[in-house]
Amino acid sequence: MSAAAAAAHKDREFLAVIGDENSVTGLLLAGVGHVTAAPDSQKNFLVVDAKTETKDIEDAFVRFTSERKDIGILLINQHVAERIRHRVDTYTAAFPAVLEIPSKEHPYDPEKDSTRRASEPCYLPVMMGNSNQHTSPESDVPQATSAAESPRASQHTNPNPTYVVAANAKCEMP
Template identity: 80%
Template sequence: MTSQQDYKDRQFLAVIGDEDSVTGLLLAGIGHVTAPPDAQKNFLVVDNKTDNAAIESAFERFTTERKDIGIVLINQHIADRIRHRVDTYTAAFPTILEIPSKDHPYDPEKDSVLRRVRRLFGE
């Protein structure tokens, strides 16, 4: 059961994605950098040089450490790189949504909600 305390301060949408995905979402005005000296960003731009540890660390920061994130968007192909971490995430907040990217179309097989559906219907 969730209490209001769990979510009342969760006001930001965080993104882990490739440059175009992050740019697109930041254009919508969701980007936020906290006040210095922390200056924590609510997004991570992932490219070929970004290692999995950096992605995992951002995922950990957005889902566990920060209490001001309500939804985490992550490109599906990036989620694949830390799949064990994403699939074992069970907390109610923040909600994780996997989104497609320019080069990787959305695969319903990997969608966590649709996987839950299959589990419910006994597959």
């Protein structure tokens, strides 16, 4: 990051949260809560329940991503992000980073996460510590082979692969 870019984002020191009561409460207890100085006294969180209007969620998303210059990361429950998916999917700015997180009642679904989908071409799974790795001719990045290609792969497959940045991947946002 250049010095000018770093200076432009140096004041982004807070997290913002849009989520259900359990998620927001847990993060507030962890210390992420902040209220700006008077006269506006804006909170950096929004608790969403079944009665919360979609417009209120959209307004909070816009406030945290466009208006507030002190927010560096916006955490949003994935099931809440689904209610404003059009906003989340079209958001392309680097700051604040928008991260979709699971909630107690709604597990994380990687297929719904637009940030993860957009960055997927940048990463290759690597089965760390396995004998079922080979190197791509285009790069020196180890890549996992399938169980069909390696008879020992099924014995040593790691269900949680480590990801590495692919040297020749096209990592552009849509």
